[in-house]
Each structure stands twice: as structure tokens, then as C-alpha cells.
Amino acid sequence: MEPVTLETDRLILRPFAPKDVDAVYDACQDRDIQYYTPVPVPYEREHAEQRVQEEWPQGWASDKDYTLGAFRRDGGALVGSYCLTRLSRGVYELGYWAVREQRGHGYSAEAARALCDWGWATLDVHRMEWWAMVGNTGSRAVAEKLGFTLEGTLRSRGIANDGEPHDWWVGGLLRP
Template identity: 50%
Template structure:
């Protein structure tokens, strides 16, 4: 797929370019980003270059992941990264994907990641025809969970031993979001399990 540009009131979501390598490198020096994502640690300039110039364009081209740089519209600063992954499921009856993100330290606490997530979610449901979005993060990552909740995800529980990190396996929180949760139409019939009181 050709990379897609998205905009919100305060943000521009666009593919990373070579000019963004220094900002990506700087952002990923924050220990919380490699701690809670798959970003390598230590994170080198070459890691940033490979991510920006090779991996992200290849992923768009192969429809394996769609990654956007999240930039503020007023000054063009990098606020973070937003992606849809596990897109192989889009081409099956499951029609689902996973939302992932990180936020640059200086941009935290301003609602940028929630704003970007809502726009990517809208695009995924309306334009891609996704029928289920998933989110997961290491159990204890309250910031990521807070973004997911504000974006509309419903928490589903804890996945035991889901995330390998530094030689240990860690539990993950997981949640999902359906178009109907946001009042959006969907082609999929859904038969929820009845709640028992």
C-alpha cells in the first residue's frame, strides 16, 4: 500500500523520512521506550536509520505494518510513533490488526498519543475494513493502558508470560476495540457471550 497521511486538529501523521532520523534517535534514548517496546537498547543512529529508511517503507510496501511518525502541526516536532501491525490478519476472515505506539518524552501528558490513536482507529475501521483492533502492553505499563482506554479499548485481561524481555517472560495486559464500540457500522455479525450476573 502507498503510505497514507492523516491529520488531526493538532497533529500530522506521516511516513518517516530521512530527515527524521535524528529526532527518532533522540526520542529512543529515553529508557522507557526500549523498556516497553521492541526498540533495541542501546538505540543507535544506525538503528534509527534502518527503521526510518528501510523497515517502515518495506512494511508499507509489503502490507505487513503501517507506521506513522506523529508530528505536531504547529512546529513539526516529533511527538511519537503510531503503527498498525499483524496486518496479515486483514486478508483473512479475522480482519483484525494490532495498534502500537510510543510517545517522545517531551510530548507526554498532552493527549497527542490519544489523538493520533483515535485517527488511526478511524482510518483502520473506515478505510481498511478492520473488524477488530487489539492492543497489548506489559502489565504495569499504566501510560500505554491509559491511552488505550481513552481511545476506547475495552480491557480483556492479562496474558501470562506473553512478552519476552531481557531473558525473562512478562505478563501483558490486553484489550480490544470493535467498530460498534464507537458507534461505527461494520459488516461483521457479532454474537457476544451473554454476561451472567
């Protein structure tokens, strides 16, 4: 699928471009992003280059991962990364991270809602899932704001970057 650009009142969601590598690299230096999301640690500039220039465009080309960067209209600052990933027929996972300085302003819910709305309208989706390591209360708040229902806690579901197994929350959102 060809990448799309989405707009909200305060944000532009667009595919990441080579000019965004430094912003992605800077954002992923945040300890919370490194702890709660599956990014390499330490996060090197080469990792940002690989994601921006190869991994994320390949996701669109393969119709499996639809990643967009959210940028503020008032100055163009990176807000975060927002992605729908196909898990199985009709089921997609919503994933996201937000730049530390952009948290707490409602941007993540705004960006994720725009991406979910696009997914409902464009993809063959009947269910969206959200996963987060227990303790990631910011991610959970965004998911709940979007209408996801917390469906459970999976014990020791994944190994985090600290090398230890952690419990994970899972939530679901059904086609409106």
C-alpha cells in the same frame, strides 16, 4: 499500499522521512521506550536509520504494517510513532510510543484515534487489538481513552529487553 498523511487539529501524521532519523534516535534513548517496546538496546543511530529508511516503508509496501510519525503542527516536533499491524484476516494491532517530552498532553490518543479511524475506513478491519507490558500505565490509559476493553492479562507472555518474562495486558476494540 501507498503511505497516507492524516491530519488532526494539533498533529500531522505522515510517513517517516530520512530527515526524521535523528528525532527517532533521540526518542528511543528513553528508558521507558527501551523497556516497554521492542526496540534494540542499546538503541544506535543505525537502528533508527534502518527503521525509517527500510522497515517502515517496507511495511506499507507489503500491506502489513502501517507506521506513521505524529508531528506537532506548531513547530513540527516529533510526538511519536503510531502503527497498525495486520495480525490475521480482519485483525490489526495498534502499537505506539511517544516522545517523553510530548506525553501527558493528549497527543497519543489524538494520533492513535486518527490512525484507527483511517484503519476502520480503509482496511478490512473488524477488530483492533492493543498489547502492553503490565505496568505500562500510560499506554493503557491511551487505549482505554480510545475505547479499548481490557480483556485480560497474559502471564509471562513475552521476554522484555531485560531478558525476563513479563505479564502483558491485551485489549480489544470492535468495529464501531
